Amino acid sequence: MTNFKKVGCVLIISFFYCLAVFSQGLGFQSNDSPIGERTSYTVFGNNLPTFTNTLAISFDLYLANKKGLGYIFRLNDSHSAKTYSLKSFIKDNQPSELYFNIESEANKIKVNRHPDRSARGQWMHINLLFDMVADSAVLMIDSEVYKTGGLGLDKQIEPKIVFGKDGPHTEVPDMIIKNLKIGNKEKSYFFPLSQSNGTLVRDSLKKTAGQVDNPVWMLTKSYYWEKRFNYSLQKPGGCSFNPQLNCFLIFTNDSIIYYYPDKEQVDKQLAVVPIENSLILGENFYNTKTRETYSYELWNDSSVQKPNISAFDYNTRSWHPVGKAQCESALNHHALFQTEDGELYIYGGYGNYLYSNKIFHYNQSRDQWEAVTLRGNPLPHRYYSASNQTPINDKIYFFGGIGNTTGEQIIGGKQFYDCYEMDINTFTVKKLWENKEKTDFVPANNLIFSKDGTHFYTACYNHYNPQSAITLNYYDVSNGSRIQVGDSIPLYSDRIETNINLYYSSKSNQFFIVSHVFKDKDESNITIYSINNTPIPASLLTESEDYQETEVIRVTPIQITLIGLGALFIAGILFLVKKYKVKIIKKSHRTSPVAEKENTIKAESEEPSGKKKNCVLLFGTFDAFDEKGNNIAHLFSPQIRMVCIQILVASFSKEKGFSSYQLTSMLWPEEEAHKIKNRKGVLISALRKVMQMFKGIELEYANNLYSFKWEEPFYCDYIDFMSNKDNPDHDFLPIIERGNFLTSLHIPEFDQIKAETDSIILEKLENEIEQALVKEDFILLIRCASLILKVDPFNESALKWLLQGYMKTNHQKEAVTAYDSFCSNYLKNFGTAYTKRLNDILKQ
Structure with a gap:
């Protein structure tokens, strides 16, 4: 085995460990979501076990700090006809409270969580032990123990356990659960909840044991980036991250915007004291020593003497000048690093047609940028480098960039993928390694180190390509081996001022990428994305389905x-x-549109989108079921899934297939054809093997085109939709009510077909709405308007129709919830409040 392969295996093994420790869990869509979209997890389905004398339920719980009341779980005992529940209640600016109840009878235990633990949401371990003989229960939350009795328990219990929404009990807290264990000495069940997709929940032996509606599998949150906030600046400004407050500060010379990602809260106002220095690129950093955000420009050619460095005080919300120091030139795209004691340094950069290889230290007492004398290996002349201090010692690391050995732009520059180490006490530099890459990229401004300092993360992108993508790479400091983790983020920019920053929040255990894209020297756009720690590579997203736990079910x-x-x-x-x-x-006929929406849809969608045998489902979460009804979605690796979908879609194109050249270009764009011939053959063979598990579909290859030929009993919702898109009598609502087309696959290659399919869906839904308005069928109006908002979340016409439907059926509460949800999403995406009031919309 080569060294490279050995290193790759070590990295993958380490990620399996991270996957088991950090990335598993089932998230719940909560009270912020419409009732029909809230999560409900029925642990045992319809096959309820019976427990004698004792029953223990334990799990890890993450409870977000969001106000409201919600069911963590409900346990209904068919023997005693009693229901027990564990609920959470969070008031405004108050610690969370947990309640263990006998439903509709009495509260038996009330727990007030410590303010420090509930302030931002934390993991807690829940253990609930029922003693049926003593008719008592013990609730343990971490090390805290609470006891109660008089529960009315029989010696045997047959528990129906439902987490989250349970029938008419629709209140669901914003929570995550994992490592669920249920049992006693005679038998036990373990549910890791480490899946990445599907609505059928598997136990530790990979056997289907329960059902979940509207799941949020947290493993996907460690692969797919989530767009959190977007804001457009009409004049120069910047964006800084405050790790102490866990918030972003977006600023111009006179305005400030706080964005709190954990609360989804935006606070926009004028600065009490505006900034004095001229903002050009909005360069900034958060000073961990003074706990202020520093805005700085290295060069200002203005004849007016203004401060070049200013600091923002978060307590007074005011800027104050720090200094007027200027560097030898602008040094665009330099690397900035800050030591633990708050000292500021910069390395490299570009200005006056020269690449710099100097390190400058800002001496605040003298208000000067002072060049540092280096020892050891010379640092190259370059810009677009990334740097940071490792958390375990006094070493600074520099990675990547563009430049050359002389620093003169006139002789051209090249891209470097190397790493240097510098002792901050002696300024001794040592080159560690250098890689060769097949594709061009530059790192973001900073590096994020693992806690032990052995690895670092950096965001990378192609700076000269107007249509690029940001990727997150995970590097081994010792040898430079890397793997890409997480999905890519599309990036559209054609100006050199554009910059990318990577941040890590220990409070929310998330990585953030901030893209600051310039349209001209004044106007720019700031977008914030997040991904859960630990980010995983694409391979583990599927391999997680095969991960085996050591505990077994004893039956x-x-x-x-x-x-x-x-x-x-x-x-x-x-x-x-x-x-x-x-x-x-x-x-x-039903009078409640909510009941109509949930119950009627479920009944009508059993066929075709509710098929659970011999089918592939592309709307909503990707799912696949063989002839016997077994869920085999986990057999579709990311590559197999991508190729399968592309061939299915291409079967409806003018060409009636997907060419071998298209397949090669999609998966291996940088490889020579003869080098990937064997890999392509292996992939197609694997696809054929998976498709053989279905009856009525075959993969064909003719005229250099791959295509599928199908017949009954094989079913695919996309085939059903496209084959009947021009049939006005075909009921397509059950198909799209399962979810948006390819909603769980965030792959750029699918963007066009997603857009085309969404366009067809919107046209058909608008036609249905016209009919619903004519017939005054307000239940149909609610269904169609809700679906339009899933495809086009800011469609104001759909919002109006949805509100009208609810009001016409006398469901004002649902109307208010829908309106509030629209306003919240609008603020989150556009950075400004939605101005139209509910009553004004209804009058239109």
């Missing part, structure tokens, strides 16, 4: 037999009941 052979016979009997009864209910639902 006796007799119990297996009884459960099997019981399951067959229950399945038969459920099939008849379900079939009867669907008929009743289709015939009956």
Whole structure:
């Protein structure tokens, strides 16, 4: 095995560890979401086990600091007909409270969380032990213990356990759960909740054991970047991150905007004292010693003597001048680093047609930028470098950049992918390693180190390509080996002033990327993205499905037999009941649009989008089920999934297929054709093998085109949708009610087909709305308007139709919730409040 392969294996193994420790969990769509979109997790489905004498339920819980009341879980005992619940309650600016109740009867335990623990939301370990013999329970939250009795327990309990929304009990807190264990000495069940997709929940043996509606699998939050905030500046300004307050400061000369990502809160106002120095590029940093944001410009050619460095005081919300020092030139795209004692240094940069290799220290007492004398290996002349101090010693690291050995731009520059180490006490420089890359990229302004200092993260992008992408790379400090983690972020910029910054928040355990894209010297756009720690590579997103836990489910052979016979009997009864209910639902008329929306949709969507056998589903979360109904989505690796979808989509194109050249260009754009022939063959072979698990579909290759040929009983919702898109009588609503097309796949190659499909969906929905208005079918109006807002979240016409539907059916509460949700999303994405009032919209 080569050294490179060995290093790669070590990196992957370390990520499997991170995956097990940090990245698993099931998130819940909460009270901020419409009722029909809130998460509901039924642990055992319809196959309820029975426990005798004792029952223990334990799990890890993350509870966000958002006000409101919500069910963490409800436990209904079929023996005693009692229901027990664990609820959370958070008031304005108050610590969270937890309540253990006998539903509709009494509160048995009330827990007031410590203010420090609930201030920003923290993980806590919950352990609830029922003693049926003593008719008592013990609730343990981390090291805190609470006891209660008089619960009315029988010696046996058959628990139906539901986390989050449970039927009419719709209040759901903003929470994450993981490592769920349920059992006693006789038998136990373990649910890691470490999946990346699907609505069927697997236990530690990878057996389907429960069902979840509207899941938010947290593993995907460690791969897909989430766009959090966007703001346009009409004059020069910048964006700084304050790790102490866990907030971003966006500023111009006289205005300030606070954005708190953990609260989704925006605070915009004028600075009490505006900044005096002339803002050009908005260069800034957060001074960890003074706890202020410093704005600085290295060069100012104005004849008016103004401060070049100013500091923002977060307490007074005022700027005050720090100094007027200027450097030898502008030194654009220099690397900035700050030592633990707050001293500021810069390295490299570009100005006056020269690349710099100097390090300057800002001496605040003298108000001067002073060149530092270096020892050891010479630092190269370059700009676009990244730097930072490692957390374990006094070493500064520099990575990458563009430049040359002389510093003269006239002889041209090249891109470097090397790493240097510098002792901050002696300024001794040592070159560690240098890589060769097949694609061009430059790092963002800063490096983020792992806690042990052995690895660093940096955001990378192609600075000269107007349509580039930002990627997050994870480097081994010792040898320079790297892997890309997380998905890519599209970047559109054609000006050199554009800059990218990478930040890490220990408070929210997230990475943030801030892109500051300039349109001209004055106007620019700031966008903030986040990803959960620990970011993972694409391969682990799928491989997580195969991760094996060490705990096993202990069930006796007799119990297996009884459960099997019981399951067959229950399945038969459920099939008849379900079939009867669907008929009743289709015939009956409901007065509640919320009930209509949830129940009718479920009944009508059993066919076709609710298929659970021999099908591939592309709307909503990607899912695939074989002939027996087994969920096999995890068999589709990212590459297999991408190729499968592209061929399916291309089967409806004019060419009626996806060419071999297109496949090669999509997956291996930088490779020579003869080098990837074997890899392509292996991939196509793997795709054929997976597709053989379905009946009625074949992968064909003819005339240099790959295509699928299908027939019944194979089903694909995209095929159903596209085949009937011109049929006015075809009911397409159940298909798109499952979710947006390819909503879980954030891949640039799918952007065009997503846009084309969304356009068709919007046209059909608007036609349906016209019919609903004519017929005064307000339930249909609510359904269609809600779906439009999923595709086009800021469609004001759809908002108006949705509000009208709710008001016409006398559901004012739902109307207010929908309006508030729209306003919240509007503020989050545009940085300004939505100005139209609810009553004004209804009058239109």
